[in-house]
Amino acid sequence: MSCRASIIFLFLFSFLTSFSASAQDPVLNHVCSDRTTYSRNSTYSNNLQTLLSSLSLSSANTSYSTGFQNATAGQNTDMVYGLFLCRGDLSPESCLTCVAFSANEILIRCPIETQAVLYSDECMLRYSDKTILSTLTTDRGVMIPSTRNVPPNYNYRKFDARKVIWTTQQTLYGLVQCTPDLTKQDCLRCLQLSINQLPTDKIGGRVLYPSCSSRYEVYAFYNETTIRRPSP
Numbered sequence: 001m002s003c004r005a006s007i008i009f010l011f012l013f014s015f016l017t018s019f020s021a022s023a024q025d026p027v028l029n030h031v032c033s034d035r036t037t038y039s040r041n042s043t044y045s046n047n048l049q050t051l052l053s054s055l056s057l058s059s060a061n062t063s064y065s066t067g068f069q070n071a072t073a074g075q076n077t078d079m080v081y082g083l084f085l086c087r088g089d090l091s092p093e094s095c096l097t098c099v100a101f102s103a104n105e106i107l108i109r110c111p112i113e114t115q116a117v118l119y120s121d122e123c124m125l126r127y128s129d130k131t132i133l134s135t136l137t138t139d140r141g142v143m144i145p146s147t148r149n150v151p152p153n154y155n156y157r158k159f160d161a162r163k164v165i166w167t168t169q170q171t172l173y174g175l176v177q178c179t180p181d182l183t184k185q186d187c188l189r190c191l192q193l194s195i196n197q198l199p200t201d202k203i204g205g206r207v208l209y210p211s212c213s214s215r216y217e218v219y220a221f222y223n224e225t226t227i228r229r230p231s232p
């Protein structure tokens, strides 16, 4: 191996290592409501458990391959509303894996709050004691600039890694997504807000809201062959 080749190899190796290290925590962020809480063993707590299991089981069903589902559990003041949204290119199996993981993780991170949202790399899971379906929600958004170091390894076979990373390559990959319960107008409003928050001084980044998200990178972070085109 020439010196140059070994330097490139080491370069790639360190990226792959950091990629697998970061892949161990798929959670990007979570937001627990800071206003209201419930007590253990309460009706709300039981309803929440029911809701989370129905959401994480429902995604196993092929009828949920749309990557979105909403559900409610309980009645009156103890009613819990919840939904999940998987990234548009995910298979139903990967969607299920992400939602099942998130349903468990969200209670660890938000153990007593009546409202919570958990963002992970491949899905978003959310619940509330207020109705959330068809309701545009853009408060408490999360902006995550690119970490620069997680190009998928298949790109290495096609391009010089430095070209990919140091942007001599012009291709930008973008993905925007709304929860499909929103009206087209609300979706566009949400995307406009989120796109305006995207970092411009980084070579990638994402903005996450309960109702929509946007992301761009210099590498293909989604599976281009399976991306679901939104219906008109």
Ligand SMILES: *[C@@H]1O[C@H](CO)[C@@H](O)[C@H](O)[C@H]1NC(C)=O
Binding pocket: 040, 041
């Ligand atoms: C909650 O329920 C469990 C089992 O029913 C019981 O052991 C525990 O003491 C209860 N905790 C509270 C705080 O009521």
Ligand SMILES: *[C@@H]1O[C@H](CO)[C@@H](O)[C@H](O)[C@H]1NC(C)=O
Binding pocket: 057, 058, 060, 061, 062, 063
């Ligand atoms: C999937 O949905 C169909 C129709 O709603 C239902 O009959 C079936 O039992 C579901 N399967 C699973 C594994 O939940």
Ligand SMILES: *[C@@H]1O[C@H](CO)[C@@H](O)[C@H](O)[C@H]1NC(C)=O
Binding pocket: 068, 069, 070, 071, 180, 181
């Ligand atoms: C929300 O869930 C209800 C009950 O399963 C279902 O009838 C409705 O179509 C869902 N709404 C959306 C926008 O998916």
Ligand SMILES: *[C@@H]1O[C@H](CO)[C@@H](O)[C@H](O)[C@H]1NC(C)=O
Binding pocket: 091, 154, 223, 224, 225, 226
């Ligand atoms: C994209 O999805 C297809 C179909 O599920 C799969 O065969 C292919 O391996 C995926 N490609 C990548 C890069 O994950």
